[in-house]
Amino acid sequence: MLKRHSSDPSTSLDHDDVDGTTARWSFFQRYGLVVVGLSPLIANAIGSVFNIAYNHVQVEPLLSTAQMTRFRECWQWFNLLVYPMAVVCFVTPLIWLRPVHNALIAGDAVDANVLQKAQKRIVNLPWWFLLVAATGWLSCIPVFPAALYAVPEPLSGDVVAHLITSFLTASLIAVTHSFFAVELAIQKFLFPVFFQQHNPAAVPGGVPLNITARGVLWIFSAVVSPVVSLVLILLLPDAAHRAPWFAIAVGVVAILFGLISSVMLSKLVATPIHELNLASMRVASGDLTARVDLLRADDFGMLIERFNNMVQGLREREQLQQTFGRHVGEEAARQIMSHGDRLSGREESVSVMFVDVRNFTRFSSHHSPEQVVTALNVFFREAVEIVEAHGGMVNKFLGDGFMALFGIGKESDHHAQRAVETAKTMLQWVAQSRPLFEQAGWPDLQIGVGINTGTAVVGSIGSPKRQEYTAIGDTVNVAARVESLTKDLGCSLIVTQCTADQLSPEVTLRELPPQRVKGKTDPLQVFAVDY
Structure with missing residues (x-):
């Protein structure tokens, strides 16, 4: 069973797995169907009170004794027959x-087809209530x-005019607010x-109320219905001579229902916007664990x-x-991820x-592979940190x-100086x-470093199926040859003339005799760097 976390306490699940099948739900989720069934009661009760008050003030004074008797018999039979039928439906x-x-x-398995049919009914349940209540x-x-x-x-x-006004106004108040109440109850508890x-937004056959239609329904409930009622009260004859007083009462009811509608609409519309805004702010600040755990069947569900x-x-x-960067280097990973297939070799x-x-050969011949790798990792771990700390x-x-x-990458200036500073620090x-x-078993570990500066082809090089982000060219080859000179000349750090020309005067250089290296016809001028 999927575990969900929600910022809304009413929708959070408190799971206590026992053999992977049992879960503890909140009281309202256990009895969610009952809550949904009771959710329209308040709005319909208020609509009925409005209807009764209106009829008492405006309709009954216009009726004769016989008509009044028939009127009372009618609403008694109506309440006895029609309302129970509406409730059953x-x-x-x-x-x-x-x-x-x-x-x-209970955590039991439910047939997929049955579950899908139930989900469809859940999503469309507000419309079913709207049909039943409006008909009633x-x-x-x-x-x-x-x-x-x-x-x-x-x-x-x-x-007749007063009766139509009475029932139409009461029905608009009761039905629309009940629709919102049922929708909220379903979202929270079912x-x-x-x-x-x-x-819920992806259920086949589900027809949730979209944002535009919800706004229209709210306007009818909180604006159109009260305004029409006030206009009709003022235009129709005032049988009880209490039109101003009754108009004020209708206005108060309209304001209260408008506020109630606004609160329910904010739960249905403003809450997901607020949650999305908070989550997007967390993502913008670098928190990629942000998640919106609201279950919605409307436009917000897919969003x-x-x-x-x-x-x-x-x-x-x-x-x-991050994983890629551990294998090819963080900067190489950024370059590859940023450019993708468009990345190709370029001169830099x-x-x-x-x-x-x-x-290394002598040490590895007298030690196990595990000891060799352990000792190398001690060096490589810190060496990589030093290189990257200097922008390499x-x-x-x-x-x-x-x-x-x-x-x-980003740090492309003074690269010769940074390379030498890196080597000295290392x-x-x-x-x-x-x-x-x-402690790693290699107490006399030493290194040699060779540095050369120049142009090289940098980028993803290889076949379409297998590429490597690297640098190639004469500059790279010369740097490799210079490093090999460290053994012959007994120097730990050697740089070429091209690198030396770009160093600051504070770097102490010791000129070495020109060296012949493979691939070069002329001797190569090199320098030892004190560290």
């Missing part, structure tokens, strides 16, 4: 849903005038139970799902980049550093060494970390 779908609801509460209320309009016309006495047209693994999918995609992309001015661990990028590991690039750290290497 409304609760029939709830009774059908009860076995499915109980099974879901609006049927009063033809029934009561017809009953009064059956009395063998003349019936004033004002009575959606968490019936939609544990599905989105919330797409938002959650978007954040999940960002989270997966971030995880991919870079400084290339090759680092090699001395006497460890491009590839070469067994007992690595190649690093400076001048790639050599100083190795000299100061003898205890760490001794």
